[in-house]
Amino acid sequence: MNLQCVWDECEAQGIEINDLRQQQLVAFLEGLYVVNAHTNLTRVLPEDAPVRHIVDSLLIVPLIPQGVRVLDIGCGPGFPAWVIAWARPDLTVVAMDATVKMQKFLGDHLMPNLLQMVHRAEDVIEPEHFDFVTGRALAPFGIQAEISVAWVRVGGLFVPFRTATEREAIERANIGMLGLKLIDMVEVDLPGDAGVRLFPVFEKLKSTPKEYPRSWGKIKAKPLAKG
Numbered sequence: 001m002n003l004q005c006v007w008d009e010c011e012a013q014g015i016e017i018n019d020l021r022q023q024q025l026v027a028f029l030e031g032l033y034v035v036n037a038h039t040n041l042t043r044v045l046p047e048d049a050p051v052r053h054i055v056d057s058l059l060i061v062p063l064i065p066q067g068v069r070v071l072d073i074g075c076g077p078g079f080p081a082w083v084i085a086w087a088r089p090d091l092t093v094v095a096m097d098a099t100v101k102m103q104k105f106l107g108d109h110l111m112p113n114l115l116q117m118v119h120r121a122e123d124v125i126e127p128e129h130f131d132f133v134t135g136r137a138l139a140p141f142g143i144q145a146e147i148s149v150a151w152v153r154v155g156g157l158f159v160p161f162r163t164a165t166e167r168e169a170i171e172r173a174n175i176g177m178l179g180l181k182l183i184d185m186v187e188v189d190l191p192g193d194a195g196v197r198l199f200p201v202f203e204k205l206k207s208t209p210k211e212y213p214r215s216w217g218k219i220k221a222k223p224l225a226k227g
Helices: 004-013 019-036 046-058 081-087 100-107 141-149 164-172 216-221
Strands: 069-073 092-096 114-117 130-134 152-158 180-189 196-204
Touching: 004 046, 019 046, 019 081, 019 100, 046 081, 069 081, 069 141, 081 092, 081 114, 100 114, 141 152, 141 164, 141 196, 141 216, 164 180, 164 196
Parallel strands: 069 092, 069 130, 092 114, 130 152
Antiparallel strands: 152 196, 180 196
16 A cells, blocks of 8 residues: 555645654554454545545644644544644544544544544534544535534634535625634645545634534435535
């Protein structure tokens, strides 16, 4: 597995890569595909993982303030949560996913600043507890915003992983009732022909009304920002 694109991205961001960090990343990726051989954790091929899993996860790192508490909703086997924690030891990162097989794998690769939460995001148990909330490959934008925002403290940031084709739809999305304001749109190119990642940056200006998030049935039946 060629990790040069990862080391290049780390150098571009000023992330220090020592022998220990290299060993941690190699062990994590090797472990992922050992388990993936018998338990479906990812559909990404091993040769594509450095770009599609690691570099893609790293792209959000410059947007995260120093020393904050981060929540990754729908972390799967650790993207971006594990990568963020690996790259930024100044952060406390909580990896949330309700899928036990994902959390079991991640539990074997925890770091001092990476915590787990086996939980469904729409059942908010720590409202307004996190400074920065994100999620990757999670749900359509309106659904992701609704199940994420109640976890964000007032003054904190909600920054989902989205695609460049969604820019106009996100700019038009009527989600102000959640207490969010769009303050920036950041597009970053992935290496080679892997595409463009879009990070809409939302600041939470006021507490989210208690009726949000709605029950999962209502969210699915009538998602916010649809179309």
